[in-house]
Structure formats: C-alpha cells, structure tokens
Amino acid sequence: MAERIITASFGHRLVELCDGDGQLHHCRLGAGVGAAVAGDVVVGLSGEMVTELRKRHSLLMRFSAGGRPRPAVANVEQLVLVLAPMPTPLPRLIDHCLATAELSGLTAQIVINKCELSAMADVEQLLTRYRRCGYPLLRCSARCGDGLAELQRLLANRYSVLIGQSGVGKSTLLNYLTGAQSNTKPLSAKNRRGVHTTAVTQGHPLPDGGWLFDMPGIQDCSLAHVEARQLAQAFAEFRPFIDQCRFHNCRHDQEPGCAVVAASGRGEISPERLESYRQSLRTPSLIADLEA
Ligand SMILES: Nc1nc2c(ncn2[C@@H]2O[C@H](COP(=O)(O)OP(=O)(O)OP(=O)(O)O)[C@@H](O)[C@H]2O)c(=O)[nH]1
Ligand SMILES: [Mg+2]
Ligand SMILES: [Zn+2]
Known part of the structure; x- marks a missing residue:
C-alpha cells in the first residue's frame, strides 16, 4: 500500500x-x-x-521574524526556490531561503519563472551571482511553456517543496505540474508585489511519482537565532574558507586574518553575499531592514 x-x-x-x-x-x-x-x-x-x-528523515524549518524557528515541511529532499523578474527579486530573501535549505539539510535548486518577460534582462547579473555559488538554475515560463518539461524531470519521483516571494508563480507551476487547482492571483496593481494568495503549505502527488509541496510566499523572516558559525556554513561558497580564518570563532566581519573576507577580496565570494550574511546575523526582521 x-x-x-x-x-x-x-x-x-x-x-x-x-x-x-x-x-x-x-x-x-x-x-x-x-x-x-x-x-x-x-x-x-x-x-x-x-x-x-514515521520518524522524519528531513525537516525544513521556517525562520520567521521575531520567533523561534518552526517546522514547515517534513521528509522533502529538495527545496526549489522560485524567482521571477516580476515581482523584483530581493537578494536578501533569496539568501535567506538558500541558507534555510542548507540549515535543514536539503539540496537547493533555483527556478526562474516568467522568463518570457523582457524584464529578465534586469536579473541576469543576479542570476550569475547564484550560479557562481554553485546553485543549479533552470529558466521556465508557466505562461509560454518554456522549461516546463525539464522542471518535470527535475521533480519526478522526488519529494520537493516550492518556496519564494509571493507572486513569483509557485502555485501556477504547481497546478501545471500536478493538475491541482490551487488559487493563483495577479500581482497588486499598486506596487507590483504578490498578494499572498497561498495561506497554508499543501502537498500534492506528482503524476509519475513523488510529491510537490507549495508554500505560502515568504513574508518577514530572520536568521538571527542561528549561531554565527552555523550560519556561515549555510552560505555554501564560504565553506572552503571558514577553517582557514585565524580565529576559530571568526564572524567574518572585522577580525584580522579572516579567510572569508580575503576570498571576497579576490573575487571568490561576492561582496553582496558576505554583506548579506553579516546582516542576517544581526537583523531580527528582514522586512524592517529592507524598508529602513
Ligand atoms: N507573465 C507570467 N506570469 C505568470 C507566470 N507564471 C505565473 N504567472 C502569474 O503570476 C501571478 C502570481 O502567480 P501565483 O501562482 O499566484 O504566485 P505564488 O508564487 O503562488 O504567490 P503566493 O501564493 O502569494 O506566494 C499570477 O497572475 C500568475 O498568472 C509566467 O510564467 N509568466
Ligand atoms: Mg501560491
Ligand atoms: Zn573569518
């Protein structure tokens, strides 16, 4: 059975x-x-x-702002981070989601949806940043069909979760892939952001085996509860350098002899990712930070 x-x-x-x-x-x-x-x-x-x-073999945590981390989805193996040229991607939120995958022991795959939009040109540089960190990237469009067969192959027979900003098209992709009829809604006409249509995480079986879980769009979040060393490990491209810092408890900030800062100076770690890590350590609310 x-x-x-x-x-x-x-x-x-x-x-x-x-x-x-x-x-x-x-x-x-x-x-x-x-x-x-x-x-x-x-x-x-x-x-x-x-x-x-049954005993869980993985557990994706949700790191919301101002609260303790809470379990979100059990037993998935891959986190599919969905981006789109519209709503405008927020790099700090992308970093939050990727770090969440790493902290929960899941592999991460980036999917850029709505690739038929001309605004794609504006996000190419950002995509290059994440490709350099080693994250696989797939372009697709739920509207015109590009990349969907490849996305189907990527998900077949696996347990995956869709995560990302509100309005990027997670539920639209889910409906295409599983035949579900989850609600989807256009972006707000006023600020071109998503309107938080999906309210609870919901799983659906894939036609050829495996499961796909659709999550509500990430709202406010924070990784300030995570210990500095653990958080640095969750920035995948920092890992080869962490043990080379002069101080064992280096926070990769102002400390002398920091190998992560040196790697950033040589262009091996993007300055934006390093700054994002430092901000994640101290901010209890990503949205308050972005609006400041
Ligand atoms: N142009 C374009 N629009 C798309 C595409 N995929 C989805 N959309 C539209 O984007 C809007 C938001 O889609 P949803 O699927 O509701 O987004 P979501 O990520 O589930 O949003 P939340 O549930 O709020 O987190 C809808 O109007 C979709 O029709 C695409 O490939 N191209
Ligand atoms: Mg949705
Ligand atoms: Zn360091």
Whole structure:
C-alpha cells in the first residue's frame, strides 16, 4: 500500500491526510502524537485519529521574524526556490531561503519563472551571482511553456517543496505540474508585489511519482537565532574558507586574518553575499531592514 501522507496541517491538531488510494480525509492528531506538518507520514491510524507518525528523515524549518524557528515541511529532499523578474527579486530573501535549505539539510535548486518577460534582462547579473555559488538554475515560463518539461524531470519521483516571494508563480507551476487547482492571483496593481494568495503549505502527488509541496510566499523572516558559525556554513561558497580564518570563532566581519573576507577580496565570494550574511546575523526582521 502507498504511504499515507499529511498534505496540510491546519492548527488545532487538525490535518488533511492523503490515504494510499489518493483520497483526502480530515483527521485529528491523537494525544500521544507531537506536532505534525505537511509531508509527515502516518504509520498509525485509528478511525479518523492519527496515532503515530514515521520518524522524519528531513525537516525544513521556517525562520520567521521575531520567533523561534518552526517546522514547515517534513521528509522533502529538495527545496526549489522560485524567482521571477516580476515581482523584483530581493537578494536578501533569496539568501535567506538558500541558507534555510542548507540549515535543514536539503539540496537547493533555483527556478526562474516568467522568463518570457523582457524584464529578465534586469536579473541576469543576479542570476550569475547564484550560479557562481554553485546553485543549479533552470529558466521556465508557466505562461509560454518554456522549461516546463525539464522542471518535470527535475521533480519526478522526488519529494520537493516550492518556496519564494509571493507572486513569483509557485502555485501556477504547481497546478501545471500536478493538475491541482490551487488559487493563483495577479500581482497588486499598486506596487507590483504578490498578494499572498497561498495561506497554508499543501502537498500534492506528482503524476509519475513523488510529491510537490507549495508554500505560502515568504513574508518577514530572520536568521538571527542561528549561531554565527552555523550560519556561515549555510552560505555554501564560504565553506572552503571558514577553517582557514585565524580565529576559530571568526564572524567574518572585522577580525584580522579572516579567510572569508580575503576570498571576497579576490573575487571568490561576492561582496553582496558576505554583506548579506553579516546582516542576517544581526537583523531580527528582514522586512524592517529592507524598508529602513
Ligand atoms: N507573465 C507570467 N506570469 C505568470 C507566470 N507564471 C505565473 N504567472 C502569474 O503570476 C501571478 C502570481 O502567480 P501565483 O501562482 O499566484 O504566485 P505564488 O508564487 O503562488 O504567490 P503566493 O501564493 O502569494 O506566494 C499570477 O497572475 C500568475 O498568472 C509566467 O510564467 N509568466
Ligand atoms: Mg501560491
Ligand atoms: Zn573569518
């Protein structure tokens, strides 16, 4: 029998479960069961009560502003960061999402949607920055179909989660890939930003095997809870240099003998990524930072 997977968690210990036959049920969590998130696998079920969850092999955390990190999606292996030329990408938010993947032990793939728009020319430089960090990049357009077959191949038989700014087209891609009918909405006419259409993380089976989870657009967030050393490790291209710093507890800021700063001076680490790391360490609210 196929696995029984929690497709969404609604609070008040209410979850939606997809049974082995693809049918959806609303269930409650039994008293002995801890918090459940989308992607959890149910191994014990008594009527409409979940009595046991399988041990998770991965857990994507959500690092919201001003709070403790909270679990967001279980058992996914790859994080698909969706960008678009419109709404304008926010590099600090991209760095936040990539670091979140690294901290949660997931591989990250960047997908740039809406590639048919002429505004693509404005984001090429930014894309080069992330390619240099080693992140694979796929261009696609849910509107005109470019790159969608490749995206399908990338997701086939795997458990993946879509993450990114509101309005980049996560749910539009999900609908195409899974045949779901999730709500999608145009950008606000006033400020050309997304309008936060998707409200809860929701999983959908892919037609040829695997699952795809659609997350609400990232709102405010912060990595200020993460210890400096751990956060530096989450900036993938810093890793080869971290152990070469003079001080073991180097924060890669003003310390003498910092190998990360030296690598940035040689052009091996982008100054924007280094600055983003430093800001992530201290800011309790990314949005407050961006609006300051
Ligand atoms: N031009 C263009 N528009 C697209 C493309 N893909 C999606 N859109 C549009 O972008 C808008 C936002 O799409 P959504 O799928 O709702 O975006 P989302 O990322 O799920 O947004 P949230 O749920 O708010 O996080 C909609 O009007 C889509 O029709 C594309 O490839 N090209
Ligand atoms: Mg959505
Ligand atoms: Zn250093």
